[in-house]
Amino acid sequence: MNFRTYLLRRTLHIIPVLFGLSILIFVVSRVIPGDPVRLALGLEATGEQVEQLRRQMGLDRPLVAQYFAYFAGAVRGDFGYSLRTHRNVAQDLLDFFPATLELTSVAMLISVVVGVPLGILAAVRKDQGPDHVSRIVALIGVALPRFWLAILLQLALAYQLRLLPTIGRGPAPPVHVTGLFLVDSLVALRLDAFWTSLKYLAMPAFALSVGTLAQVMRLIRAGMIEEMRRDYALAARSYGLPPNLIIYKYLLKNAFTATLTILGLSYGFLLGNAFLVEAVFAWPGLAFYGVDALRYKDFNGVIAVTIVIGAAYALVNLATDILYGYVDPRVRYE
């Protein structure tokens, strides 16, 4: 199978999954007991007004017809009317999604940039001090409730030491291009704005990254140890190549390839845990919006958030699989 066929097949695979997900979430959200429309309009609304909004939203039609109407809208980027913000949900998503994207991406970046060197260190110093420390750090990192860690960080770094801001995302940079504050402030060539955004981002991103960081560290360690035992590593050593060259040029490349697919899956962890971390830091992201939508039974909001998270997750996995298929041609045939 050549690379293009692999790419196409892998891309087509996510369509039925997302389609299934949309049905699943749609059915789940439509069995909501009580009347969300009445809840949204308040007690003063007359029966007639409630009926009118229901008709407007198409809620008087059969469920299957409702689904297809919704689906037809969703593929055109229309996710319906929000009972919470009284705007089109798509508009809300555009406002809230960049914050989550920025948070989860930076958390992923921290996990890799910190996790990989620590994993290498643990592998090189196997069964010595650094390895034991890394094992303990990994155990703690995976078991820590992210929202609790977030609160502890807030207590220590924001309340006690006053190093970092407690909540929020800080002021928006003067230019709005991507909605990612770090990128936008660089586009505007404003290093001060970049620094401010970074300060607001530091604690939430770190709290979110801890589990993934621990996983990356352990996977790189395991991968490196496995590679060190291979014949080619022995050969390279016997040629007298400098150890650093062997480690970074030959071993790490192979060890990292195995970690790659898992990074895609860890992105799911980050998205899931973003719900908790965003709640602690009042981070105005998708999860924050989603929880609010839940409280107000804004079902269009809930469906859209779930589908967007599913789509983001699927796309990241697709990207890592493509990258993996590119680096390691064997997986194309599986």
Add this chain to the structure above:
Amino acid sequence: MAEIVATAGELRVTRTREWRKMWFRFRQSNLSLLGFGIIAAVILAAVFAPQLAPYPHHAGIFVDFDHALKAPSAYNWLGTDDAGRDILSRMLFGARISLILGLMVLIIAVAVGVPLGVVAGYWGGRAGDLIMRVTDVFLAVPPIALALAVTAALRPTLTNAMVAIAFAWWPWYTRLVYGQVLSLKEQQFVEASRGLGASRWRIAFREILPNAWSPIIVKVTLDMGFVILTSSGLSFLGLGAQPPTPEWGTMIAEGRDYLPGAWWAATFPGLAIFLTVLGFNLLGDGLRDVFDVEIEQWRAGN
């Protein structure tokens, strides 16, 4: 013939020996023992909460504003919350809630996921394909996001949080068992019982499934921690257990309003979650070494 057929007595001896061997292997790791110790302590705390708690009546509705938000002291080792309730007492009762919830979720997940995995793996065909495609859909979103969407359709209670988490959790067991069955069904003992004329049901559930239990047990142990983590997260968001239930996540959410002054109200319940999850992880790792199984642990959890 007599030499081949072991008597019941001999079988029992070999079985005890098998257990001894496993316990011996388990003991080799200090971390496994630590996990065992932590979980034993959590179970004891849950069972004897009424006897151990200094103020057992503080677990539910109880208000004593004169003693609200008192710092840790000889009377209240871990301080009191905004209603003047002893945090240690509430944490002990919280162990009951977390353990029962974790068990219930995993019982449902195993009861639904395992048979589906066996059917998909052994029967295969169109039904098997359909089952695996459905698990793909469920696994397309992180469990906590799916559980949140389900709680939208239900009222926020502890039971509903349990239902929502179980709803998101069963596909992991279908996946696990599916893989196990696929590799087991090619083995000789399956071939043998097929040759003896055993029915499909018998082969699938009496011959194959018993051989797939050890990874399931290991995964259940590891998942106990992750389910507790997820449920406390839901409760923290106000979508699970509601006050005055002494659920750990709910307690953190309540205590958070009194930061940074009354730091103890939010920090100690979090410590309980952390230690419990750590304990189950260590115990699960230990069991994994004993049973010598490989499962995709990085996928477990939220």
